[in-house]
Amino acid sequence: MKAKTKTKRVFIPGCSLSSYNPELVEKTIKYLKNKLPGTGAILKCCGKPTKALGQYDEFKERYAGLQKEIDALGADEIIVACQSCYLTMSASSPEQNVRSLWALMPEIGMPEGTVGKAKDSDITFGVHDSCSTRDRDDIHEGIRWIIEQLGYNTEEPPHTKGDTRCCGFGGMVVPANPDLAQQIMEKRTDEFETDYLVTYCAACRASMYKGGKKAVHILDLIFGDVWTSESDFPDLEGSVASWVNRYKTKKKIQEVLS
């Protein structure tokens, strides 16, 4: 039986994060549930890929499906962990207040036991900002606040924050023009001196990996073990593994919010 707490807000982890790592989604929901009681969750695509291809009619149909779920839960706030979701939902859900998890965390505080945990790490993480939210200073500041709280050293590339460069994944270029996308990924990773990068988008993470770096998602830093030069860094998950992860994420969400 589901508990009858009113659902004030809903966390939408997004497709790429769910395909990347179900445990990180699970831990995020637990954290939000603890800090912000009344948080539900939806695992469903926002339809952005269709919009990116120019299929606006199909996108409207897809998004209407998601909106229906949000409205059914009665949430008036959406928390997102994906920057594409942030833009798409901000534009398409005028009745809901859309918030980025990364801008929210400085307000509600770090998960317990995470502050200062990485102060002895021997790694400097280069910070790669997502280009889709290049004009959101609150997100850039939130990300840097989180990393500072954890205790990692950081490196800013020449193009950063509002002036960040695309990871190469944007605009659905990877399936259309993989060779060009690969060059763009390498152009971006070339900007960093350090071998270790942190992103806050799972697709960006995959791009930075393809560009030849060791790359993690910021949730890996928050909820994972402390990363050092001795750590095993995640590589690329195949298509089948991604869908398995997506399924696992669904199960985790249902478990945590049962």
Next chain:
Amino acid sequence: MQLTEKVLNEMNEVIDDCLADEPPYCQARCPLDIDVQGYITLIRDGKYKEAIRLIREKTIFPGVLGRVCAHPCEEECKRGELEEALSIKNLKRFAADMADDPADWDLSRKAETGKKVAVIGAGPSGAVAAYHLQKEGHQVSIYEKLPEVGGMLRFGIPAYRLPHDIIDYEYSILDKLGVETHLNTEVGKDIEFAQLKEDFDAVYVAAGAHKGIMIPIDGADLDGVLIGADFLRDAALGNEVEMGKKIVVIGGGNVAMDVARTAWRLGAEEINVACLESGNQIPAHSWEIEDAEEEGIIMNPGWGPKEIMGEDKVEGISFKKCEQVFDNEGNFNPAYCEETIRELEADTVIFAIGQRAEDSFVEAEDVELNETDEITLQSETENVFVGGDCKGTPLLAVEAMSHGRKAAISIDRYLKDEDLFENRENEGAYESKLEKEIDPEEPVRRRVDMRMIDVEERKNNFDEVELGFNIAEAKGEALRCLECECKECIKDCLMLEKYCDSPKALFQEVKDVGIDPLVYYSCNMCSQCTLVCPKEFELKDRFMDLRKLAVKENNGESPIKGHKAIKWHQRLGFSKFFTTSQPASDKEEDSK
């Protein structure tokens, strides 16, 4: 692809206003539109033949301009904001010195039209007009009063700045093209203007301004008072010049400097130049003054002539202090302090305060030299055109040449019965719309000075003073070019770099012939181009417009093969198996 009106309008904005084909500042400022950046980079790369060929596309006078052009381009050079402008003029001369060869000259002509054009004056303006008109297939005859070609290039500019053999060499292209030049033929005396007007289909009046102006002060009629223009002409012709040892030149322009330096070469021992203006108001170019001072010429700025003293011959000249040259409205309105007087001993006083056109030959005609149309240079009499100095305003050599080209375009159209006014906005100098910012890491590179012969060696001869650049100097100087252009987006975006020369060209192609959908499906939609674009064009929106249209024309699907998988991803991403919607739960949580 069928473009909708809205999509087309947005695209046209980029096509119209993208700065990719905007010329660099130097070229826009050049009255002859010479591709400065083009020839400078060719010199840098050691391609001297190509460099001179490029220069010759816009002028038949690379060696002349490479020596005496007042180079307005250098005033606009972006490098000037860093340390000093590029030495553009000297690089042009280098290209001419190194690689100009009459065997390479383009002597092609369009088919004979049977039309005849008379040009009055073999100066730079007349020569350029004659060249272009002859190339167009018309038959040009030049009428020149003086015994040699060149006009002010030869009779105004002293040979130590512009050797006569350079003039003759570059003018020889007119002969090669079949232009007929009649020297020692004064219109109004040897041949009547009315005759030319009748015998020729069109006439270009480019007779220059050779008549020196005098001011009627006391003593102006004494022996030993000379006119600068006549003085320079006599010197150029090798005529005997009656000049003493102590010279005072009146005037502060470039001509005054030429007069002073010529007098020095002819044996004058003490040369004073006096002018009304002081400081940066002095009209002569700063480098002309520097060169004159190097030869011992004494500048006396801020003095107006009061009286030339002497019985029959000049013995001296007195000046009154000039306190204002221009009034508050900017009009020439000198004011003097009559009490502050200064005297200079002199046996020769030379006036170099301006020249005007000799216009008596058109007096009986319906032609006012200074009232011709600014855009076409056409006079009241429809087959008569007027340009160069004789139009009433003193011009730089390069501007006189620009007039020549302008007149040639007008005359050619007139002879073909075409509209004289169409598409003439960007003739001559104009402003570049470029918005170049200098890279803060751009290293400082000092301008290469031109080597000159020693001052002592210049005395008593008219040998060329400037020695020209050697290869090392030219390459070093060419390296300083910042290559101003707007390719900011192309430099920043691999996709744009791969698929186009500029957004302007790309969207023109979309309009004209269409492009491969892969191009607009290769945009990352990241807005980096917009960030660096001076016009802040949202190119990603333009690519998205094209994607939408492509989808519409392709049954709702992307035309890109690789995007088929996304269709399946989307189906799965919305399927029940991979989605869930969970309300909040108040179940106690162990993990925090």
